[in-house]
Amino acid sequence: MPPPAAPEPLLALRDFCLSFGKNAAPTLRRLSLDVWPGETHALVGESGSGKSLTALSILRLIEGIRPVHSSGSIRFAGQELSTLDQSALERLRGSRIAMVFQEPMSSLNPVYPVGRQIMEPLLVHGKMKRPEARARALQLLVRTGIADAERQMDSLPHQLSGGQRQRVLLAMALACRPELLIADEPTTALDLAIQAQVLDLIRDLQKESGMAVLLITHDLPMVRRIAHRVSIMHQGRVVESGATAEIFARPKEAYTRRLLDAVPKGVRNPRPGGPPLLELRQLACRFVVGHDWQGWRRRARLFPALDGVDLLVREGTTLGVVGESGSGKSTLALGILGLVPCEGAVLYHGRDRDYGLTELGSRAFRPLRRDLQIVLQDPFSSLSPRLSVADIIGEGLRVHRLGSNRAERQALVRQALADVELDPELAQRYPHEFSGGQRQRIAIARALVLRPRLLILDEPTSALDATIQKQVLELLKRLQERYELTYIFISHDLRVVRELADRIAVMRRGRVVEQNEADRIFAAPAHEYTRQLFEAAFQA
Template identity: 65%
Template sequence: MNNLLTIDKLSLSFQGTQPEGGETEVLHEICLQIRQGETHALVGESGSGKSVTALSILRLLEDISRVRTSGRILFHDQDILTMDRDTLRELRGNRIAMIFQEPMTSLNPVYTIGNQLIEPLMLHQHMQRNEARERAIALLKRTGIQQPEYRIDSYPHQLSGGQRQRVMIAMALACRPDLLIADEPTTALDVTIQDQILELIKDLQEEFHMAVLLITHDLPMVRKIADSVSIMHQGRIVEQGTLDKIFSAPEDPYTIHLLDSMPKSIREPRAGGSPLVTMRDVRCEFVLSSGWDGFFKRKKTVIRAVDGVDLEVRQGTTLGIVGESGSGKSTLGMCLLRLTPCGGQIWYHGTDEDNILLSGLSSGQMRPLRRELQVVFQDPFSSLSPRMSVEQIIAEGLSVHNIGRNRAERRKIVEQALMEVELDPDMADRFPHEFSGGQRQRIAIARAIVLKPRLLILDEPTSALDMTIQAQIIGLLGRLQDRYGMTYIFITHDLRVVRALADNLAVMHRGKIVEQGPAAEIFRNPKKEYTRTLFRAAFHEM
């Protein structure tokens, strides 16, 4: 069978904006082939050149950067790199379509999804507006959007993450392309929605006999959907082959390193010490207003984000809280920290053996305890102030809690915290934008542990990170816990990560805990159907 797409010795350099800026070569003689109907996965860490390769296929980088390319990109034996603008415009979105990583930034927030779906149909398929609208509704229905005739008039912010990604797929498939480029299409989604999106792409691929180029760092996802794989590292393809060859008999050291980074083991639970936190009948409700009910009266909907939760966390152990997006995991963590109003009782067993009812404390009474109760958020870039240096970020808590007699002493404590998270102390004078994602997450962890907390709440701390960086953060958290006897509450939808870390597990669904107990026992023998559904989506082998 002839190749649909052939990339032949593609090299790409970014040219500096200043005359003396020179060039930075980011792709080095990339070669790959994709046949009609095949799924080819391009795998590697952030910065390896995966997305640059994908954007080069449609020459999208030319619109935003000064680039120099060499080699060939053949699509149906036509070289895309030599096409004129009119031919290229006809190709984009019509014969080659692309799904981007973050749908919220790819969809225009000021237009309805219907307008954004109708546009390519009118442009490329030359449909009238009414005909294009009917086709758009059919596409939304085909991609699993409920009540598409109403949703078509919704704006992107009115849809969930999974729904927005389905809209992006509908837009990409509007013109029935021969090739779909999917750039990290499920990174921000939880495991069950991720599974649904992958099944949808596979179904549509078979229906349209479409080829798919999947850009990802998620090796379990590659195992589910790909026919062949290319491994990228530092702008080069270091290994290529069929799915079985790459996963069963990898040859390149980097490929072996990537595969070894996947969390595989189940942690045998530790008994831990006495209870540190006890929750009884914890509840949290949000009241949403929508539309009008009669004159001057808003309709109100009550959302029970947390609904009667009972939990116990023992000193020196890790409690994993898992569930889909919207299940109430993060809200429960914010309730414990008293960062959102809630009902029920939350007891904290202090260092002097006093039982402190956190849910009964005022903000002023709660403040001294915040040194002992710390949190690391999902996205380190948005949780670290871009205007503050690393020293200022980490030392802020020291100043608030009057730790260290002067700036020089606090500087020494900051440098020690950076060494604890395996960063160079000299990095203290830099700013967050100068670091990689993994380094920023280490800084966020340093900010939390500098106060030597007893409890650390980790809210999706590895979801935005590559597999190898995830493995490093997991190892770091394990070493810090062993060294200081800290207690973790690990909130995540990544079941592979929590399987390697958690002593105990709580599974949440619609604000309730549907199953809890020793993590190893639940992973080996889940009793509830919802838990089994989650595990089937996360672990392809189950």
């Protein structure tokens, strides 16, 4: 149900244009947008369409990154934002207007505990004393669905999963009960159960305080469930806007219809696959999360991130790994590659002989890394900001001595960019010059250029809009057929997993609670937790 009518929009953009330079072509073109008090307004479009740039422009954050030229109007609660001085803007940011950014690892300070970072807006804007701010921060962590919140208050960002970091960002944004929350892909890294908790939390705060939400997302099923109105962006302008039910039922623009048709719907025909390529036997990984005293002895307190995982991956197939945030999916990927210390056995059937990967040192493991590649969850933090895209993709070619000369390596880099639907002419640009979805495709190109046997994909489509997601899924299928690739596909999006996976393993609290052929699990899930996941994913 839409919120009650208000005399004027809380946020109003009128004919807003933005360009990177006075004489440059505008990147945002005559943008007009209204967000009313208490409503959720979704901004939807392809990667690079200008959604995140619009969000940054509202708070004038883009001005701190590079010189810009803008025209038109941005008004918030009747106040023109484009003419505010810096001190007035700083008082507004975080208190009356808050923002959740797309990539949590690059948004959190890596050297401070997350509890301290949540407390900061409460101390600065809320004028709370430190004990009161800590109690409020703990309450926010609990409300955003983080288990063992008291312990996690003192954790550093790298000690949390991607989904947990995203919830920390949301807790920071909601700390001061803002009038407007700008949420740029706020549930990208969250599993469906936690996603529902987060959306319920946002809706509760909307009811309590009348908070408005500008939701930037590519998750069209989520938009359909929670947004009152939708604006569709394409190439820097709004091409269609209206009530959510009307847009989904009767889209007028061809581009809108193309977006809606791109939501994954298909079911994959299972591939029997070849001989075993990778076997996991009782794989376990434990992290030190603190220390306890037993008499005069100080002992480490351990957290079992992986607890006796057994898996078999056959050559030429796709194993889908699903589960809630913090269930151990990403740790499983890192454990296979020897990037975190593990116990148990990881057996890799190489080109010439079998290897026990957990027994290899870093030097012995290095030649195998061409065969075993990974696309990490957060593309911004995994791409060096100091290297061009050509250098990032070409680095593996140099390390593994592929390509007889520089010209041949450049040709391989250009082909890899073309494979992931990026213009090869962009090879000399740097990661910060690309959108989140484009950076994810660069990360995929970096892995694919080596033509690995096993590619581990950790949320590879989480940052992509529906149309690009569909292209990438089709690309992964084609590459698998062409090069007989084997995938371990980690995702919380069960629609995507259903389209790509031959076999599925469901993880919870470091254990595999169910695994079977994909069609059997989707037809009749045996474990109660699996049934809960499916109910959350495929509800109307």
